[in-house]
Amino acid sequence: MTPALKDLYVQKDKMYVATDCIIFGFDAGKLKLLVFKRRVEPFLGTWSLIGSFVRMEEDVSVAAKRVLTEITGLDNVFMEQLKAYGLADRDPGYRCVSIAQFALIRIDDYDKELTEKHGAHWFELEELPELVLDHSQMVEDAMARLKRKARYQPIGFELLPEKFTIPQLQSLYEAIYQKKLDDRNFRKKLMSLGLLIKLNEKDKSSSRRGAFLYKFDYDNYQKLVKSGYNFEIA
Amino acid sequence: MTPALKDLYVQKDKMYVATDCIIFGFDAGKLKLLVFKRRVEPFLGTWSLIGSFVRMEEDVSVAAKRVLTEITGLDNVFMEQLKAYGLADRDPGYRCVSIAQFALIRIDDYDKELTEKHGAHWFELEELPELVLDHSQMVEDAMARLKRKARYQPIGFELLPEKFTIPQLQSLYEAIYQKKLDDRNFRKKLMSLGLLIKLNEKDKSSSRRGAFLYKFDYDNYQKLVKSGYNFEIA
DNA sequence: CGTCATAAGCGTATTTTATACAGTTTGCTG
DNA sequence: CAGCAAACTGTATAAAATACGCTTATGACG
Numbered sequence: 001m002t003p004a005l006k007d008l009y010v011q012k013d014k015m016y017v018a019t020d021c022i023i024f025g026f027d028a029g030k031l032k033l034l035v036f037k038r039r040v041e042p043f044l045g046t047w048s049l050i051g052s053f054v055r056m057e058e059d060v061s062v063a064a065k066r067v068l069t070e071i072t073g074l075d076n077v078f079m080e081q082l083k084a085y086g087l088a089d090r091d092p093g094y095r096c097v098s099i100a101q102f103a104l105i106r107i108d109d110y111d112k113e114l115t116e117k118h119g120a121h122w123f124e125l126e127e128l129p130e131l132v133l134d135h136s137q138m139v140e141d142a143m144a145r146l147k148r149k150a151r152y153q154p155i156g157f158e159l160l161p162e163k164f165t166i167p168q169l170q171s172l173y174e175a176i177y178q179k180k181l182d183d184r185n186f187r188k189k190l191m192s193l194g195l196l197i198k199l200n201e202k203d204k205s206s207s208r209r210g211a212f213l214y215k216f217d218y219d220n221y222q223k224l225v226k227s228g229y230n231f232e233i234a
Numbered sequence: 235m236t237p238a239l240k241d242l243y244v245q246k247d248k249m250y251v252a253t254d255c256i257i258f259g260f261d262a263g264k265l266k267l268l269v270f271k272r273r274v275e276p277f278l279g280t281w282s283l284i285g286s287f288v289r290m291e292e293d294v295s296v297a298a299k300r301v302l303t304e305i306t307g308l309d310n311v312f313m314e315q316l317k318a319y320g321l322a323d324r325d326p327g328y329r330c331v332s333i334a335q336f337a338l339i340r341i342d343d344y345d346k347e348l349t350e351k352h353g354a355h356w357f358e359l360e361e362l363p364e365l366v367l368d369h370s371q372m373v374e375d376a377m378a379r380l381k382r383k384a385r386y387q388p389i390g391f392e393l394l395p396e397k398f399t400i401p402q403l404q405s406l407y408e409a410i411y412q413k414k415l416d417d418r419n420f421r422k423k424l425m426s427l428g429l430l431i432k433l434n435e436k437d438k439s440s441s442r443r444g445a446f447l448y449k450f451d452y453d454n455y456q457k458l459v460k461s462g463y464n465f466e467i468a
Numbered sequence: 469c470g471t472c473a474t475a476a477g478c479g480t481a482t483t484t485t486a487t488a489c490a491g492t493t494t495g496c497t498g
Numbered sequence: 499c500a501g502c503a504a505a506c507t508g509t510a511t512a513a514a515a516t517a518c519g520c521t522t523a524t525g526a527c528g
Contacts, residue, residue: 014249060331208474211476
C-alpha cells in the first residue's frame with residue numbers, strides 16, 4: 001500500500017535516501033571505473049563510489065545526474081537505475097537507503113581537472129580496491145547488468161567516441177563479456193545488423209594501415225525498435 | 235558519496251521509504267495480478283498494489299516479505315526487487331520513495347480468506363484497471379522484466395504447482411511472451427534441457443488421455459549454473 | 469628502394485539451432 | 499464401437515553460430 005493510502009494507521013518512519021553512481025569508462029581495451037578517495041573522516045582514505053543525498057524536492061534520477069555533472073562536467077550521459085540497496089545496517093551512521101545508478105561515459109570527454117579536484121581515480125575493473133559499505137556489491141551488480149544488457153541493447157556505444165573502428169568495438173565487447181571473440185565473425189555479425197555507418201575516414205592510431213571509422217546509426221535503430229525489432233550482439 | 239561520508243557539509247533531507255509488491259499468479263492459461271481496493275480515504279475505491287512503509291530497523295526486502303506474508307499467508311515466495319520509484323511528486327501527500335518488488339506465487343496456494351479480508355482481487359493482466367499513483371507504471375515495468383527474465387532464468391516454474399504438465403508449462407510461456415508457441419518445438423526444446431523430471435503420474439483435468447506430470451530439477455539446474463551453463467527457453 | 473612486420477579486412481565450409489509442418493495414440497463419452 | 503479432444507512423436511528445411519586461412523594496405527627499417 002502506498003503511503004498516502006494508509007498513513008493514518010501505519011508505522012511511518014523517515015530515513016535518508018541517497019544515490020550512488022557506478023561510472024564506467026573504456027580505455028585502451030580495458031573497462032574502467034571512476035572511484036573516489038575520501039579526504040575527510042569518517043572513512044578517510046577509503047575508496048568509494050560518488051554519491052549524494054537526494055533532496056526533498058528532487059527526483060532520484062535528477063540527484064544522480066546532478067552528482068555526475070558536478071564531478072565530471074558532463075551532461076547528457078547514459079545513466080540508468082541499477083537498483084536500491086536497503087539493508088537496515090548498510091550504513092553504520094544512520095538509516096539510509098541508496099539507489100544505485102550506473103553511467104557509461106566516453107572516457108576522453110570528461111573534464112579532467114574537475115575529477116581530480118574531487119579525488120577521483122580511474123581503476124581497471126580487475127584492479128579495483130575494496131570500496132566502502134556495500135559499494136563493491138553495487139559494482140558487481142552493475143557489471144552483471146552491463147554484461148547482460150550489452151547483449152540486447154546497443155549501450156556499448158556509449159562508452160566509445162562517436163567515431164570508432166570495428167576493432168575498437170570488438171575490444172570493447174571483449175572487455176564486457178570477458179572473453180575473446182572471433183574477429184571475422186564479429187565483423188560479419190555487426191555489419192549484418194545494418195546499424196553502422198561507414199565513414200570516409202581512417203583511424204591510424206593502432207596500425208600502419210589504419211582502420212575505417214564508423215558511427216552508430218541511432219535513427220535507424222530507433223525505427224527498428226519501434227517496429228518490434230529485437231537485436232543481439234555476440 | 236554515501237551519507238556517512240559527507241554528512242557534515244551536505245543537504246540532508248529525510249523522507250518516507252515504502253515498498254510495493256507486484257504479485258503475479260497464473261491460472262487457467264492467464265497471467266493474473268493481485269491488487270487491492272482502497273476502503274478508506276484518500277483514494278477510496280481506487281485499485282492499488284499492496285505495500286507498506288519500510289520501518290526504521292527493517293531491510294527493504296524484509297518489509298516486502300512482511301507485506302506479502304500478511305496478505306497471502308505465504309512464506310518462501312519468489313520475490314525480487316524491480317526498481318525504486320523516486321519522482322519527487324509521485325505521491326501528492328508527501329515525499330516518498332517506493333521500492334517495487336515483484337513476486338511470483340502459485341495461485342492455488344495462497345490463503346483465500348486472508349486476501350479477501352484485505353480487499354484483494356485477482357485481475358487478468360489485460361483487464362487490469364487503472365491503479366493509483368505510479369502503480370500502473372510499476373506493473374508495466376514488472377511485466378517487461380518478467381518477459382525478459384523468463385528467457386534466461388527458470389522463474390516460470392514459480393508460477394506453477396510443483397507438479398505440472400508440458401501443456402501447462404507451454405500455456406504459461408505463451409501467456410508471458412504473449413504469443414502462441416509451436417507445441418512440438420516447445421516440448422522438444424524443454425526436454426533437451428534435461429531439467430525436467432518425468433513423474434509416473436498423470437493429470438487428467440484437461441483431457442481424457444491425461445498428460446504426464448513433471449517436476450523441475452532444481453538440483454541439476456544449480457549444478458549447471460555453477461559450471462557456467464547458460465540456458466534459454468523459447 | 470625493397471622486404472618485413474602488423475593489424476585490417478574478406479570469404480567459405482561446417483555444425484548447431486530454430487522453424488515449419490502432419491500424423492498417431494490414448495481413453496473417455498454417448 | 500465410433501467419435502472426439504488433447505497428448506504425444508518425428509522429420510525436413512532454413513537460419514544462425516562457429517571455425518578457420520588467406521590477402522591487403524602501409525609505415526618501419528636495413
